[in-house]
Amino acid sequence: MISFKNFTYTYPKGTEPALKNIDLDIEEGEFILVTGSSGAGKTTLCRALFGALHHDIGGDIKGSIQIKGKDVSQYNIGIIGAFMGVVFDDPDSQLFMPLVEDEIKFGLQARNLPSSEKDVIRVLDRVGIAHLIKRAPHELSGGQKQKVAIAAAMANDPEILVFDEPTSQLDPQSTIEIFKILSELRGQGKTIILVEQKLEDIIDKVDKIAVIDHGNLAAFGKPRESLKCE
Numbered sequence: 001m002i003s004f005k006n007f008t009y010t011y012p013k014g015t016e017p018a019l020k021n022i023d024l025d026i027e028e029g030e031f032i033l034v035t036g037s038s039g040a041g042k043t044t045l046c047r048a049l050f051g052a053l054h055h056d057i058g059g060d061i062k063g064s065i066q067i068k069g070k071d072v073s074q075y076n077i078g079i080i081g082a083f084m085g086v087v088f089d090d091p092d093s094q095l096f097m098p099l100v101e102d103e104i105k106f107g108l109q110a111r112n113l114p115s116s117e118k119d120v121i122r123v124l125d126r127v128g129i130a131h132l133i134k135r136a137p138h139e140l141s142g143g144q145k146q147k148v149a150i151a152a153a154m155a156n157d158p159e160i161l162v163f164d165e166p167t168s169q170l171d172p173q174s175t176i177e178i179f180k181i182l183s184e185l186r187g188q189g190k191t192i193i194l195v196e197q198k199l200e201d202i203i204d205k206v207d208k209i210a211v212i213d214h215g216n217l218a219a220f221g222k223p224r225e226s227l228k229c230e
């Protein structure tokens with residue numbers, strides 16, 4: 001499904017690569033947990049997945065990333081969005097619409113899916129926030145915004161979901177609810193890439209863990225085994 005081949009990326013003005021010689025294969029239906037300390041390169045890895053790095057001006061790319069058999073650079077971002085949903089670590093960077101309702105509608109309409117109020121409520125219900133439908137995203141708490149972003153990413157039922165620390169602003173109860181939703185998505189055969197630093201509640205639900213350290217893929221495999229060899 002996703003294959004990094006000797007992928008190295010240096011940001012414009014970056015002094016050393018943020019990702020170094022990454023070789024990583026993710027199969028269809030796998031739930032991958034990406035972890036590592038702050039600044040290790042986890043967000044960069046997520047941005048690489050949806051083609052953002054190939055659109056950065058002045059960045060240096062070596063190696064390649066294939067998604068569904070095609071090089072990422074050959075997709076435009078809109079096309080990737082048809083089969084990949086992304087939740088960024090900062091929900092403010094992805095919520096632009098006047099109302100929560102519009103945020104979800106926009107995602108549905110972009111894929112020519114039905115977008116009546118009933119459809120929007122169904123999407124919001126998956127993360128338990130149907131009551132926020134008429135609220136403005138910028139007036140919500142951080143946790144509520146994260147749930148809106150998660151609902152928006154799932155709205156068009158994409159095959160691949162990329163979550164960059166989706167629970168960073170959630171309380172423990174909401175975090176567990178989100179992890180439960182991710183497990184359900186895995187049960188539906190979705191391919192999931194989750195960046196998370198708090199491992200205890202999720203580690204036993206994932207297929208593999210990727211440990212990133214200073215831009216290197218330090219370990220990749222079954223969760224408990226991979227952590228032992230750190």
Ligand code: ADP
Nearest residue numbers: 011013014018037038039040041042043044045
């Ligand atoms: P993580 O998500 O693991 O905290 P990041 O992927 O955000 O790590 O960052 C990896 C490295 O790339 C860090 O050293 C960071 O300072 C650097 N970096 C991130 N974004 C940029 C940028 N826009 N320009 C230059 N360097 C960046």
Ligand code: ADP
Nearest residue numbers: 132135138139140141142143144145169170171
């Ligand atoms: P949380 O428990 O998720 O941290 P907050 O204390 O941030 O929640 O917010 C509690 C309530 O206040 C929420 O219902 C939220 O919608 C509302 N709220 C938070 N920030 C604002 C704001 N800037 N404008 C209007 N309402 C807000």
